[in-house]
Amino acid sequence: MSKPLKSSQAMPLSGGVRVPGDKSISHRALMFGALAVGESRIEGLLEGDDVLRTAAAMRALGAEVERLEDGSWRLWGRGVGGLQEPADVLDLGNSGTGARLMMGLVATHPFTTIFTGDASLRSRPMKRVSEPLSRMGARFFTREGGRLPAAVVGTDNPLPIVYELPVASAQVKSAILLAGLNTPGITTVIEKEATRDHTELMLRNFGATVDVEYLEDGRHAISVTGFPELTGRHVVVPADPSSAAFPAVAALIVPGSEITLRGVGMNPLRTGLYTTLQEMGADICFQDAREEGGEPVADLLIRASRLRGVEVPAERAPSMIDEYPILAVAAAFATGTTRMNGLSELRVKESDRFAAVMRGLVACGVKVEEEGDTMVVHGTGAPPPGGGTVAVNLDHRIAMSFLVLGMASGQPVTVDDAEAIETSFPGFETLMNGLGAKIETV
Structure with a gap:
């Protein structure tokens, strides 16, 4: 059974949360x-x-x-x-x-x-x-x-x-x-x-x-080296930086927002999105940097920001391959053009994410172009119209990305089936609504 959800303009997001484990x-x-x-x-x-x-x-x-x-x-x-x-x-x-x-x-x-x-x-x-x-x-x-x-x-x-x-x-x-x-x-x-x-x-x-x-x-x-004797260990799983990307971008695009995301994994091979957002002008502060379970973690303080378009180099793709859908949402609100290069791998994820992101942006009134393996998003520095219904195709990241877009677009955004979100971010709707979002069942 499908689970359509609608996301409407949010109040300023506020509070401190820990997203699910990596x-x-x-x-x-x-x-x-x-x-x-x-x-x-x-x-x-x-x-x-x-x-x-x-x-x-x-x-x-x-x-x-x-x-x-x-x-x-x-x-x-x-x-x-x-x-x-x-x-x-x-x-x-x-x-x-x-x-x-x-x-x-x-x-x-x-x-x-x-x-x-x-x-x-x-x-x-x-x-x-x-x-x-x-x-x-x-x-x-x-x-x-x-x-x-x-x-x-x-x-x-x-x-x-x-x-x-x-x-x-x-x-x-x-x-x-x-x-x-x-x-x-x-x-x-x-x-x-x-x-x-x-x-x-x-x-x-x-x-x-x-x-x-x-x-x-x-x-x-x-x-x-083959045949090691592995010994049982105590593992502490940090909060998932890919999951943290959704409330992070939501806080950047919803005016007046300020949130803290606690204990987020900061492995340098996973933080390409946060590097890119800072290049776009995002107000993100990394606090209390520490190590848990052999992995670097930090608390992220994020405030609403005016974003600008940037060129994202292809070599950054491995460190943020799962985050391009939500980056495309951020780019829709930015002033100027954002070019995301080297996205061939997006075509063989849970869905053809490249095509799914483009269809979703078009449905929400955002101008976007495909140039080979480069996605070009034309932001206007203002909230896009929204109002679209986005086909998720069993892809959790497409569902969450466009629910975030709906939190600050002119009209609500609907995703046709949010059931897949449970695969990676159980409690997403509840967590986001607790921060000030307005996500509801259609």
């Missing part, structure tokens, strides 16, 4: 805890549908996973190489991260795993993962185009590889490194552009040997 780190904490020896405890785990699907999958692969009364999670792992064949199909719902990383986990275990997901996930390409994992010895049986459902027949004689990523992808990098944990020797991934490094940081924290070598031509090689 989705990328939550997935990895569950997986690495399942591979560790002994008990792991996770605090701040994102309890959205994507992550809960990963928790269920790790149970199916033999780990003990339970939620405790205090809201933390406890895992008792199986050790590297100790996963067991699941009795049923693993349904990862909407989670590309869960599916791709888990394919890496099982590729070097000698059993068969069948993966499926919702209509959105079943439409997303998996060849970028299956191709390198096949080189390591796994076999893949998929639908046409390498799409789910897919059967992964793991190998009992895995081979280490050196693999250069054809496109920047933390998911593909991570899948290969996870397969390398249960592979003799050293498995190496070479990146042309740095992608989020949560896998490397957390694997080291659990006891793996992960080396990074910076090559002369600007590339760098990430290597993992």
Whole structure:
């Protein structure tokens, strides 16, 4: 059943909140805890549908996973190489991260795993993962185009590889490194552009040997040594910087707003949006910088600001690939033109986000153009007309982005189905309304 929501002009947003835990780190904490020896405890785990699907999958692969009364999670792992064949199909719902990383986990275990997901996930390409994992010895049986459902027949004689990523992808990098944990020797991934490094940081924290070598031509090689003994750890998950982007932009565009977002992850490979917003003139202060669970975090004080158009370089895309939809909303309110370069990866996310953002902006009266892999948004320095109904296509970030646009546009904005928001930001509507938004069921 669909869940249409309407967002109308908000009062000035105010207050302090903590958005849900980081989705990328939550997935990895569950997986690495399942591979560790002994008990792991996770605090701040994102309890959205994507992550809960990963928790269920790790149970199916033999780990003990339970939620405790205090809201933390406890895992008792199986050790590297100790996963067991699941009795049923693993349904990862909407989670590309869960599916791709888990394919890496099982590729070097000698059993068969069948993966499926919702209509959105079943439409997303998996060849970028299956191709390198096949080189390591796994076999893949998929639908046409390498799409789910897919059967992964793991190998009992895995081979280490050196693999250069054809496109920047933390998911593909991570899948290969996870397969390398249960592979003799050293498995190496070479990146042309740095992608989020949560896998490397957390694997080291659990006891793996992960080396990074910076090559002369600007590339760098990430290597993992096979058969480590991972040991259970206490993991504190920071607030998700991608989720924080929505109230952050809302506070920037709703006149008179001032909010604080607490404990937001500030990994430098995830903060491209905040760099870009500051270049646009955003009033964002980073307070009480600290480290939690091996990751840098800070509190963000954000005040309403007059934004100006900027040129966003293509090399920044890996550090903000999930944030382009909400950046496009900010650009709609800015004075002048914003050019976002290097957005090819947006076409293969939960939906074709490039097309979805453009359709949504047009529906809300914003002038936008496509120039190859560049999106050009023409802001006017004033609230856009709004009034549109935006097709979400099961994409949580499209839904949240256009609900934010409706908070400051001339007329309310409606999204046709906000159900997918639960995959990454449970309680989004309640949190935003608590700050002063006016989001309601249609």
